[in-house]
Amino acid sequence: MVPRPANQEALTFPAEPLLVVDGLDVTFAADPRSVPAVRDVSFRLDRGRCLALVGESGSGKSVTARTLVGLTGGRSTVTARRLAFAGEDLTAFTEPRWRTLRGRRIGLVLQDALVSLDPLRTVGAEIAETLRTHRVVPRAGLEARTLSLLTEVGVPEPEQRARQYPHQLSGGLRQRALIASAIAAGPDLVLADEPTTALDVTVQAQVLDLLRRRKQDGAALLLISHDLAVVGGLADDIAVMYAGRIVEEGPAAQVLGDPRHPYTRALLDAVPVTHAKGARLAPAAVRHPAPTPSGCPYAGRCPRSDLRCRDQLPERVVIPTRPDVAAAEPGVADGRPTVGTGHAALCWYPTVDAPAVLDAVDDRPASGAGPGVGRPVTAAALLEVDGISKRFRSPDGTSRAAVRDVSLRLHPGETLGIVGESGSGKTTVARIVLGLLEPDGGTVRFAGRPWGGSGVREPDRRGRRRHIQAIYQDPLGSFDPRYRVERIIGEAAATAGVTRAGRGARVAELLEQVGLSADLMGRRPLELSGGQRQRVAIARALAPGPDLIVCDEPVSALDVSVQAQILDLLAGLQSELGVALLFISHDLGVIHHVSDRIVVMKDGAVVETGEVAQVFAHPAAGYTRELLAAVPRPVGGRTAPPDRGASTRVVVTTPPAP
């Protein structure tokens, strides 16, 4: 092992924190435009502190983390004024020196342990690999240490779990095992890249708790997420990244309580849990011309942007501490901010605040009070599910009840949310409602006629199938990759009797309805962004003119800001077309935002059902209370600002004359 000169250098820079990043640029040569993935990023992080890097995919947050373990890949160029860990200059590191650092002093936790742990090896072997590589314990002590690590991260029955493979563990347990493998050698710095994405809300809370304990034990934590709500409870400091740059940074309470950059505001507004149904999550689509290379990268999407923003990169503006929000955060009160110099934003107009932001609940037509909201439920139910059950046979021969005696009603134009954790049976219900799976018992009626259950024949149903459409979590998997958008939507339109000649116009109309340009007709699914794909999926679902759309986790794979746009789109389409939605999600925030009524499922059965406001305000079942308690909320006063409530905000800036 290379001897660590850390101690000597630490004497030379006594005041330097554990991690110093100053002026970091990362460029990928493979990128034809050669736009840096990370541009001029600077931050510091000390032991026992947590810095969160927040931004959408492609914002450079993951690349930044990979840079800190020297794993940006062979085609990247990393330059920095200073990149130092424990006093050692990382820019001068060779591969053998990196290896002494990786795992031993800096641990990396990725998202989704199902693929981030080697699926062919036992979790015990994966954890022991860190210990073995760095010779942390003698060979004879490997097993005992592995078990104690599993115990430490809260895995029950460690002896048994260590011998199991990732796919045999639940999502929460394998994420813990992944964390155990990253912290096995007791690293001083833990990089957690979306460690809770795709986890159920209660599991997410447990994993965040585990990371918090590492921080309390003195490790520095760099937390990376696209979701401000997730980092709110854990981060001491937050840096918001957009297009490779840190656009706002500062103590967590300041950034969350007094956000100054328009992008930070957009991210906060996108958190659905804090907004009631009807409120828009995404800012009104802004279609400014793209900024010039030297301009503010956010100018194209920013409601405040003007010519100056397009042409000149804003200077970093220090934001004075607002006393009312600062008091809440002891980490700031001790006067040691760790990100740069304190709260700062990269914006020409960072002080545009409350006066320019007006409460305007009904100003925007896109969603508002849809037909489902508060409407008396007098019409006949569109979908009647009565006492359905479904059992599946396990490979070992035993059978397992996936759905037990579930009943629900859905009225025309209404949104019914089904919420539950993975394995609660919500997707099985969706498949039965879609008529893709027959229930073992019970009946499903659609528009007053039998739809599922015994005695329903497929020929009767086939002609009516176009009235129920579906949107899935992963649209890419539901598209034929060789088809162009025109054909994907056109085929669906054909089932509604659109003639071949009229198909192009109909596809263009549908694309416009979902907020896409008709120019995209010639694209293939792989050439679309995640948000565009989901919009195409929605257009395809709308094409046959359905009465009901079953949405199975439609926004779970999307960034918060894209998720907000899709949720707004669905709300708008519902009020415009009066289509009913059966909305399935594990995310209570999303469910709260979209639903009129909700059904809470656990282990295949309904544990609670009711009006959404009622269930969220006064949950009757213990399980519902447990779920609600685990929902992360941004801390810092933005959850329900007394002066704004849950209303929509419209930014009415008059850009200064150029």
Next chain:
Amino acid sequence: MTALGLVRAVGIRLAAAVAVLFGAATVAFAALQLVPGNPVAVLLGPATTAPPAVREQIRVDFGFNRPVVTQYLIYLGHLARGDLGQSYQLQRPVSSLIGSQLGSTAQLALAAIGLAVVIAVMSAVATAGRPRLTAIASTWELVAVSTPSFWLGIVLLTFFSFRWRIFPVAGSQSFSSLVLPALTLALPIAGVLAQVLREGLEAALDQPFVVTARARGLSRTAVRLRHALRHAAVSLVTLAGWLTGTLLGGAVLVEVVFARPGIGALTLQAVSNKDMPVVIGVVLLSAGVFVVLSTLVDLAYLAIDPRLRKG
């Protein structure tokens, strides 16, 4: 897996094996009936002057005078008892003929496949994910795949046996006589295996767990050997199993070039002499070998990928 489940799985396997062998035997019998020519003439050889009475006696002895269905059932009955019949030409039981040749063929086939796997693993592990090295390695692999094995054998013989006299020209007595034929068979196979293995390795190296493994401090080579290789091994095992089957059925050309005894040489002789019992014996041997190998390959899948294990 429960004991009952294991018994069921084994039972299904055995039934499938019997079905495959039965099918192969039936096809071989049908082919025998369709081959033009009189078996008695084949039995007696081209230069015979046997009188008609002798010919008739042979017809009765071998059952050629009975209806085809009866002949088929008798043939199946013999097979069920493990009796493959007598060679027309050599007047010896087919099973002992095959048995005497199988050892030499198995030796060659296993040596060749073993060598091929070693070469393929080295070539693929060293070059996967490294574009420049991959370009060099794929060139030799392509050349190896496209080279006819008999020509390669002759070239190797020319240099290593005739010019440098390192290895013997022919025979199967010593280990050194195995080197050149094994290498001749192994090089083209190694080329194919290396290409498949490299593709599998590159797919595995793109997976997120590779980042996790490297973030633990593992070297690139360690990640390849301890993680990625196992992921790529599934396609390697599939292909290697199939190739071993074809080799055990007899590597005719290479056995002839190197004048080695073996199933290939036996088959060649039997086919050119229309010695149908021997041909049928070789067909059944090949079918049996494939049944055994596909079972081994399936077991290897379970050993490699725990996700395929049930229960």
